[in-house]
């Protein structure tokens with residue numbers, strides 16, 4: 001991924017290079033709204049076609065930033081210094097327990113508050129709550145939901161955070177069908 | 178504060194414009210001024226809607242004998258002498274002119290006299306109600322403000338006018354800043370932004386270009402959404418700010434929104450400002466919030 005393209009992507013969403021996911025998400029949502037078909041704020045500033053182009057530019061900028069964020073995290077993960085934050089045994093969900101319930105049960109078993117997860121992941125509390133309760137229609141797009149779940153799962157010592165995230169997204173996809 | 182010891186300092190100026198007429202500038206200017214007065218601050222309200230002055234009516238006052246006309250026709254008169262008490266503690270009013278039709282096309286020297294005297298008024302706060310449209314008069318009063326405020330209705334035509342006004346203000350600011358730096362630059366078309374010219378200048382005079390960019394960038398207009406009826410309309414200010422960053426490359430801040438409220442209409446009919454009525458309503462709270470936001474952002478400057 002070219003550095004120049006990444007710079008442009010951050011400039012498009014008007015966020016700083018070190019912005020956290022929540023900030024990026026908010027900026028993305030605002031820009032999408034701005035370039036939406038019937039956004040009034042764009043009236044007289046650009047044509048409908050230009051608006052559609054800008055919408056697409058915002059979409060791809062966001063994609064780029066998000067995938068960059070996660071590849072950074074994965075890199076950090078594979079370095080030995082930061083193997084696991086957990087000193088206790090890693091857990092896997094029992095048969096029949098959905099990934100959302102697993103995250104919640106595991107968090108409660110370890111006596112970790114939602115606030116503390118908010119602190120560590122910088123993901124908004126309502127979103128974390130929706131992840132636990134599997135309120136699919138209130139969750140953000142899968143591209144960053146995956147990252148949120150992986151982070152969450154790591155903090156609650158899941159044996160395979162990526163596996164949890166994949167299961168979660170799979171169930172969510174099935175639910176939408 | 179002790180009056181005798183008080184140093185005469187320049188007042189904080191809030192200039193209120195709109196591009197489009199009839200959007201609520203005068204109602205908002207009047208009630209912001211009352212809100213300041215209620216906080217124990219002293220404020221002079223100036224009716225600079227030359228040709229359409231009506232603030233005295235909104236305040237339920239008799240048409241005064243002295244108004245801005247006298248500043249332009251009589252060399253002995255200064256602005257301070259034209260400020261008359263409104264009956265509200267801490268609030269004075271300088272009435273706009275109604276008789277002189279050509280006041281709307283103010284002669285340059287007269288406009289400069291007015292601008293100088295506004296900036297040196299002996300008061301804490303000055304609020305200027307500016308006439309609709311983007312004439313040079315309106316733009317110059319707008320740029321005079323420490324806070325340049327635009328009132329916007331959530332309608333396409335109001336937005337179109339506001340964006341036009343903003344571009345014109347930006348271009349005017351550019352010309353003024355360039356002149357101050359000894360350059361004779363201007364923008365030929367109201368459709369153009371100053372940034373390309375500044376970039377061109379950068380090739381030969383990088384320091385001057387920086388100074389110019391800095392000065393033009395100081396124009397950071399504030400937006401008030403008036404007569405909102407839905408949640409989306411209340412949030413339009415933030416979207417406008419984003420659009421201005423994107424299309425004009427300027428920083429605009431949303432100050433808040435005011436709902437459509439029959440009480441505002443009634444208060445205008447009764448010639449008694451809404452903030453002077455008994456009880457507190459949504460309108461009053463919105464005005465207080467906006468006042469707070471303005472005071473806060475004035476402090477951080």
Ligand SMILES: Nc1ncnc2c1ncn2[C@@H]1O[C@H](COP(=O)(O)OP(=O)(O)OP(=O)(O)O)[C@@H](O)[C@H]1O
Pocket residue numbers: 195197198199200201202203204205226229308309403404435436437438439441442443445
């Ligand atoms: N928030 C509001 N809710 C309901 N009515 C409002 C509101 N704000 C303004 N109005 C109505 O709009 C009318 C016009 O307001 P106002 O005179 O302040 O506009 P203006 O921008 O100063 O107009 P002009 O350009 O003619 O000077 C008022 O008489 C009032 O009835």
Ligand SMILES: [Mg+2]
Pocket residue numbers: 202203204226231306
């Ligand atoms: Mg008016």
